[in-house]
Amino acid sequence: MSLNQLFSLTRRSFQTIQAAMNTIGQNVANANTDGYARRRVTLQAVNLRDAGLYTALPPRTATGMGVSVATYERLRDHLLDVAAWDARASLGASDEETRIYQVLESLLAADSDTGLPALLNEFWNRWADLANQPTDTGVREALRGQAQTLIDTFRRLARDLDTLTAQTTDALRDAVDQANSLLEELATLNVTIRTARQKGNPDLVAEDRRDELVHKLAELLPVQVQTLEDGTYQLTVNGMTLVQGDQVMPLTLDLSGSTPTLTFGTTGVAFQATEGQDGRIGAQLRMLTQALPDVRQRLDTLAATLVTEINSRHASGYGLDGLGGRAFFDPAGTTAATIALSADVLADSRSIAASGDPTAPGDNSVALQIASLRDALLFNGGTETAETYAINLAGRIGTAAQDATGRLERSRATIDHLEALQQGIMGVSLDEELTNMIRFQQAYAATARVLDTARTMMDTLLNL
Numbered sequence: 001m002s003l004n005q006l007f008s009l010t011r012r013s014f015q016t017i018q019a020a021m022n023t024i025g026q027n028v029a030n031a032n033t034d035g036y037a038r039r040r041v042t043l044q045a046v047n048l049r050d051a052g053l054y055t056a057l058p059p060r061t062a063t064g065m066g067v068s069v070a071t072y073e074r075l076r077d078h079l080l081d082v083a084a085w086d087a088r089a090s091l092g093a094s095d096e097e098t099r100i101y102q103v104l105e106s107l108l109a110a111d112s113d114t115g116l117p118a119l120l121n122e123f124w125n126r127w128a129d130l131a132n133q134p135t136d137t138g139v140r141e142a143l144r145g146q147a148q149t150l151i152d153t154f155r156r157l158a159r160d161l162d163t164l165t166a167q168t169t170d171a172l173r174d175a176v177d178q179a180n181s182l183l184e185e186l187a188t189l190n191v192t193i194r195t196a197r198q199k200g201n202p203d204l205v206a207e208d209r210r211d212e213l214v215h216k217l218a219e220l221l222p223v224q225v226q227t228l229e230d231g232t233y234q235l236t237v238n239g240m241t242l243v244q245g246d247q248v249m250p251l252t253l254d255l256s257g258s259t260p261t262l263t264f265g266t267t268g269v270a271f272q273a274t275e276g277q278d279g280r281i282g283a284q285l286r287m288l289t290q291a292l293p294d295v296r297q298r299l300d301t302l303a304a305t306l307v308t309e310i311n312s313r314h315a316s317g318y319g320l321d322g323l324g325g326r327a328f329f330d331p332a333g334t335t336a337a338t339i340a341l342s343a344d345v346l347a348d349s350r351s352i353a354a355s356g357d358p359t360a361p362g363d364n365s366v367a368l369q370i371a372s373l374r375d376a377l378l379f380n381g382g383t384e385t386a387e388t389y390a391i392n393l394a395g396r397i398g399t400a401a402q403d404a405t406g407r408l409e410r411s412r413a414t415i416d417h418l419e420a421l422q423q424g425i426m427g428v429s430l431d432e433e434l435t436n437m438i439r440f441q442q443a444y445a446a447t448a449r450v451l452d453t454a455r456t457m458m459d460t461l462l463n464l
Contacts, residue, residue: 003454003457003458003461005065006450006454007451007454007458008065008066009065009066009450010066010447010450010451010454012046012065012066012067012068013066013067013443013447013450014444014447014451016043016066016067016068016069017440017443017444017447019041019069019072020041020043020069020436020440021437021440021441021444023039023040023041023072024433024436024437024440026039027039027428027433028428028430028433030428031428031430031433034212035208035209035211035212035215036208036426036428037074037075037076037204037207037208037211037426038074038075038426038427038428039072039073039074039075039204040071040072040073040075041069041071041072042069042070042071042072042073043067043068043069043070044067044068044069044070045066045067046065046066046067046068047065072202072204074202074204074207074208074426075425075426076211076422076425076426077421077422077425077426078227080418080421080425081211081214081225081422082225084215084218084415084418084419084422085214085215085218085223085225086218086222086277087411087414087415087418088215088218088219088279088411089218089221089222089223089273089277089278089279089282090276090277090407090410090411090414091219091408091411091412091415092218092219092220092279092280092281092283093275093276093277093278093279093280093282093283093407094276094283094405094407094408094411095280095283095408096171096280096283096284096287097276097283097286097287097400097404097407097408098401098404098405098408100164100168100283100287100291100292101291101397101400101401101404102401102405103164104164104291104292104295104397104401105394105397105398105401107157107160107161107164108157108295108393108394108397109394114153115390115394116150116153116154116157116302116390116393116394117387117390117391117394119146119149119150119153120150120386120387120390121374121387122146122149123146123147123150124371124373124374124387125146126139126142126143126146126147127143127367127370127371128371129142129143130143130352130354130364130367130371131354131364131367131368131371132364134354134355134361134362134363134364134367135320135361135362137320137349137350140349140350140352141349143349143352144341144345144346144349144352147328147341147345148341151339151340151341154299154303154336154337154339155336155337155339157299157336158296158299158335158336158337159337161292161295161296161299162337164292165288165292168284168287168288168292169255169260169288171284172253172260172281172284172285172288173253173255175220175280175281175284176251176253176262176281178216178220179217179220179221179251179281180248180250180251182213182216182217182220183217183235183242183243183248183249183250184248184250185213186210186213186214186217186233186235186243187243187245187246187247187248188246189206189209189210189213190210190232190233190243190245190246191245191246192206193206193207193210193231193232194230194231194232194245197230197231198230202231207231210233214233214235217235218279219279219280220279220280220281221273221278221279221281221282222237222238222273222274222277222278222279222282223235223236223237223242223279224236224237232245237264237271237273238264238269238271238272238273240264240267240269242264249264249265249267250265251263251264251265251271251281252264252265252266259288259289259293260285260288260289262281262285271285276407291400295393295397296336298389298393299336299393300334300335300336301379302336302379302386302389302390302393303333303335303336303339304334304335305378305379305386306329306339306386307329307330307331307333307334307339308334309373309376309378310328310329310370310373311327311328311329311331313366313369313370313373314326314327314328314352314353314366314370315327315353316353316356316366317353317354317355317356317365317366317367318353318355318356318357318358318361318366319348319350319351319352319353319354319355320350320361321348321350321351322358322359322361323351323358324353324358326342326344326345326351326353327342327344327345328341328342328345328352328353328370329341329342330342330343353366353367354366354367355367373386374386374387380392
């Protein structure tokens, strides 16, 4: 090896050590940066052939030309990322379900004194009181007041359901907008990453950013990720490609109908996914198209049945004024939002029909018929009374809330475990970086000694 080759060797060594120290500095600086995957430099020996200096050499001649950077890589386990993205879809779905079901559970409150079961019980009790004292105006006032309280509760529940539906619709709209924004940015990063790799200088910061965006997107949608040969990501949902290269197929949300629909771009293909694994957007869609309308329909059924059954019996009776054929509830109000007392009952509690005989105000036959509706199996195919129907409605929501909470806890535990494993690979250890820094610092000092010796040898040669 000539002295010139020795100078070239030390120069290459300095450059390689500098690259390694820059990597260490980058890792240390980003030790607490979320989403940062630590970098690693892999070194390799260089010989004359690698350096393009190969010529015929005498036997036993040194051919080494020092060291160079073999790879500059970002440490991350893609399989762990895929597992975490799948778990995040479950997390997003269960989190949204838990939020909505807990609100519904608090609204229905079966075990509360202000819940529908308790109010229905008091409502039937007031009819029983009227049957016991059919001519007592105070009892009639109490019945009318209890009926109005029940009506107010139905209407409050209807308003609260409207509010919850509107809030969930707004949340769905925002989530779809966020997903589309993430898709656009991911497509832009694909271009950046592909261009950088083609130039032989990977943009690892862009790759970190891309993985963080996929983390966010995976909580919204059950996204599948495939890494292509050029280093870019191809993202699919339900077999539909949303991002490939710089091409994006956005989600299209239609809120013009009675229930929202979500399709892929202009294809008309509806978004569908496994329940509980469909991300926050999927859960919001299910709540708006299934859970919330089901609760509303059951409340309307309860209100309509009460109006129909009580009015049919009430119309056959007579009030204290001897008049009959009047409704207790307004016949036009057959939903939870529109149920109301009739104008006659609102105007005068004496018009409440307890007697089946217009000449016998003390008769209680009609009041007894209405009071007996407490035990009538009018709901769910003739298997439930009004109270049990209301209790089972609240119980169904409570069970759903409990199931969603359990899935949420399991999803969080899974993600915490996977992220701990991933952090063991991509996380920065300051102790390890300090060790590497000392190692390369000593290598730098040794290389400087070699260079100094080579310079001394060159001075000696020139002074001959």
